[in-house]
Amino acid sequence: MRRLNRLREELRQRRHHREFRISPPMWTERQRARLEDLLTAVRDAKPDEKPDEVETPPAGPDEGALATAVTNLWRAQRKLTAVGERTSPRDRQAGRYLRTCSEALTDAGLVVQDHDGDAFNAGRELEVLVYQEDPALTTEIVIETVRPSVYLHGRLVQVGQVIVGTPAPPIDGRNDHA
Secondary structure: OHHHHHHHHHHHHHOOOHHHOOOOOOOOHHHHHHHHHHHHHHHHOOOOOOOOOOOOOOOOOOHHHHHHHHHHHHHHHHHHOOOOOOOOHHHHHHHHHHHHHHHHHHHOOEEEEOOOOOEOOOOOOEEEEEEEEEOOOOOOEEEEEEEOEEEEOOEEEEOEEEEEEEEOOOOOOOOOOO
């Protein structure tokens, strides 16, 4: 059996050019004995024992770093898909890469919510940066999302920042609907 394994290893190496073949290790008897001791110790170790050198991984993902990454991805997508601009093949390709990244993050449970055009009320969990009067509006509407809301597995990890458009007050102080 040992001879058959050695023959297999030799044939595997011969598939490659001579320059890329890996020569067998040149170990002394002392090194081989040490290796055998280590292998025996690993084989005999109990599964509950943890080596002292192993670092414990963090409890969960760094939500702040994920929110920053997905926010920058969202901003890049918005820049590439600006309305009214002609896009080059390079921009379209970059857009596809960004879209693929965004879909992968969504599959991992990270959701980005853009608030542009949403109706606004004071009870929403959003940070309003500016209220901007617009005579064309009849109700309060989010006219621009500065930073999107980010959710990780349905839990809010980043509060969105928005600019809200409000209807302009009547000029003469009267209510036109009276």
